[in-house]
Amino acid sequence: MGRRETLMSQLRGEPPPADDGRNVDSLLGLLEGEGAAQQVERSAEEHPHPPPSELHDSTSDLETYYGLPLLKEHVWKAAIPAYFYVTRLIAASGAMVSGALLIEDLGRPSRFFNMLRVFRPTSPMSIGSWLLAGFGALSTTAALFRGRRAGPLAAIGDGAAVGAGVLGVPLAGYTAVLLSSTAVPVWQGARTWLPPLFMASAVTSAACVLDLCDLNALERRAVRRFGIAGKAAELVFSKAVEREVARPAILAAPLRHGMSGALWKGAKLLVAASLALSLAPRSSPRLRRASAWLGTLGSVALRFGILRAGRISARDPRATFAQQRGGPVTAQAGAPELVPDHAGPAASRDLAPASASEPSKVRAR
């Protein structure tokens, strides 16, 4: 039983009992169960949003609820875009390395295609977990038995390499499916072209990192071809994503303005520069390394840009409304800034009364 603050305890000058903020009188009731162990934390920012009467979204041409966000932002930290980068990197290089192993050791490329089966469209996150688990086990097995020339262990190693290659291919792009199955407007709007973009970007990342390794002339030529195709495809698909997202145009605003826009555009520039360097007629180790670093930076910037764009997009209720209404809304500079309006409650009168006769169009004010 905890102590209770009484008049007597106050008069005696005893310190008040520790309060966890739940306002439960411990003389009357005890907290039990899983909730009891939790401490209620009062965040410094009790009300993350100013009260509605102080808000006026001056940039909006759409009715919103005082410009407050409709969706929740993702809470992913830098580890998630880094994970996106790493899975795609290892998956693509794994796919290629194990493909190369298969062809050198078995000489039967057709088995590679046999493995490219259609998979079930269920939860992308669950599929991704299984892919990652399977891929990790198989590629470790393959690495362990790589030195063997003959015998059952060599066969197991080769089989594992093939399996890792097959799992690696979807692993390189499932994160795009995961993003496009959220409610975030910019990610949902890119649901056709985001997976190919992630795949192409995986090829770029893998080729760039392989380019930084020691390779013989044959491998170098293969990696160069792989990388050039990947970078070209990445540029084409990022254009396709931009076009797909820009219907309606307001959805593409995070890819055009602000930090996410800078990251997205910078990624495209870096990849284009890397492509130009790898296409240069005279190749030197220095040029190759420069191209590989540019491509790697571009790939990383792309992930961070896309994640950042999702955050900005979720913050903008107009994007959600415009996407669902399919209305003609033009892109505007930057994320919506919430400008305090000292006119106070007058802001609320800006919300025009609804007219039931035009329910399916976004109305401009």
Next chain:
Amino acid sequence: MSACPFGVIDRREDDGRAWKCTLCYDRLREDMVPACAKHCPTASIQYGDLVQLRARAEGRVEELHRRGVPEARLYGHSAGAQPGTEGLNAFFLLVDRPEVYNLPPEPVAPARNLRRSWSALAAAAVGMAALALGAVLSP
């Protein structure tokens, strides 16, 4: 959290778990209504059997229309009215467009869009495999 089209699911700061309203399941077990419905001073929040609630809501909308509030409408009360979610079990009577209440006008459960993304991924996967083979095999 990111998949919820209503922005309802949130995360506890202290332990990172995702939560939404539980309809006070501890109270329901004791045959009580959820605290918000019990407590609502204007009885705007109502809890009960869905069929009865729907009938009551439709009657209320008709009455409002009769009284000269043509904007009155139900939000998410049936699969026909909100195909993207196949109807909600918690629905609203609004007297303006949903945007004004910060409700998504045409919400879609995002998993319903998965087929297109998976097909695009499959096509890209075939392309990538072909590319890997081509890069290694070609002389």
